Amino acid sequence: MKKLALLLIGILIFACEDDNTIIVNPVEVINLNHPFEIQAGDTVSLNVTAQAPNSCWSDIEIELIQLDEFNYEVLAEAKFDVSLPNCENDAFNKVETFTKTFSSAGEYTFKLRKSRTVFEDNVITVTE
Numbered sequence: 001m002k003k004l005a006l007l008l009i010g011i012l013i014f015a016c017e018d019d020n021t022i023i024v025n026p027v028e029v030i031n032l033n034h035p036f037e038i039q040a041g042d043t044v045s046l047n048v049t050a051q052a053p054n055s056c057w058s059d060i061e062i063e064l065i066q067l068d069e070f071n072y073e074v075l076a077e078a079k080f081d082v083s084l085p086n087c088e089n090d091a092f093n094k095v096e097t098f099t100k101t102f103s104s105a106g107e108y109t110f111k112l113r114k115s116r117t118v119f120e121d122n123v124i125t126v127t128e
Helices: 002-016
Strands: 022-026 028-033 037-039 043-052 057-068 071-081 092-101 106-113 119-127
Touching (some): 043 057, 043 071
Parallel strands (some): 037 119
Antiparallel strands (some): 028 043, 057 071, 106 119
């Protein structure tokens, strides 16, 4: 019975350990490399660069989210390790390429997240 109680206590302690040292936060999307004008039906590569500010960050993930036919958001998040005592001030980047076909003529707006509340618009004009 003692062994069972010790086993249960060990399982509870292990199960209740919570790794709160890693948090996920937005990082800056610093660039969207794209053509400014294309023809309807063209397929283009959109090269997105996101940047984490120092060595306490890791695993940058970049998302291209379609809001409606002509509007997109470009977001990036990374893991931040709050347990690290010192962070080197060396920023690092991640580049991800998205392929998109633009079938309708119009202005397509890509909102790049620069910070939690600041977005920068990039526009691609698609003509017939």
